[in-house]
Amino acid sequence: MKKILYGLYIIIIIGIIICIFNSGIFSSENAKAVAAGEKVYQKQCLICHGDNGKGEGKNAGVAINNQQYLNSVSDKDIYNSVKFGREGTGMPSYGPRLTEKELNNVVAYIRNWQSKEIEFEVPKTIAGNPINGEKLYNLYCINCHGEAGAGKLKMGTALSNPQYLKYTTDKQIWIGTAYGRDDTRMAASLKGLDGVRQLKEKEISDIVSYIRSLEGK
Template structure:
């Protein structure tokens, strides 16, 4: 009989320990509460990451150092002016015979240029045929060089936008060489 009493007393003590701390009105302690109730950040909102201890807003930590360029960026010295376009006429492709790849130039031309300039460079691409863009010239009618094509790819001209963000410097030279090949075939 004693054994039963001790067992019941131990069971009641254990159950009181387990259930006495449970309170539905107050949640228990949460480990890593930010995982359950995350901090909501607004897109493009100001950040307190670079605030100084005295409360002043400092943006110097978010700006690149003056005079620096991003890694992998290659500087193109000619300005986006009519004078820069004229100066680009004397530019020659810096690609050697191993880097000059007509197949790659054709592939990139088909991706970025074909829809307006057409597969032969005659200015009769799909967008021109559907009258989305008008006045796209034929390469045959233009006094272009490999340097001016590269310049226009870099900065854009008239309705044509810049392709400097989509194509690397080497790829722009490859497309320019392919455009000159198309011009010679017209």
């Protein structure tokens, strides 16, 4: 008898869960978060990242509305970028300015730009030679990202920034280098893709290892 009651209880719980999903409650809540996040974005982010998130704002701001970026970061990654900012750059920390709800809403708004799923081919282990990576960096990356990853205004991200290195994984740096970002200065670098640079996987790993070596410097 107990087993029958337990089975009925499980069926009822499953039925309730299915009803909740089918009711559209979650999609409705997400739509509200996106709408609220758009208001926060327009007030706080538009001036740098632009109306469409393409980095076309009046002030310097990177393009965050492209499928390579959106497919390589989690909601938590976007949240950290907004909350903690980038010390010494035009990207301030919004943690003291926005509530947790506002932070999560602007994340929902940015995530809403993602229109497709991309499967990146990335080495299981990203371990390279930072010395060779520095040579490659100075050959291919320094013009936009500056000496030792210092960054250049309206040109390239500050790769040696402590917040960037803390909240960006080697895999994400590898993807950004290999696959680039559509409609930005950052073209693909992986051999076989359309970019001018045709780097091997190992060479990209060397560059990532060099960038990681800048941490704490």
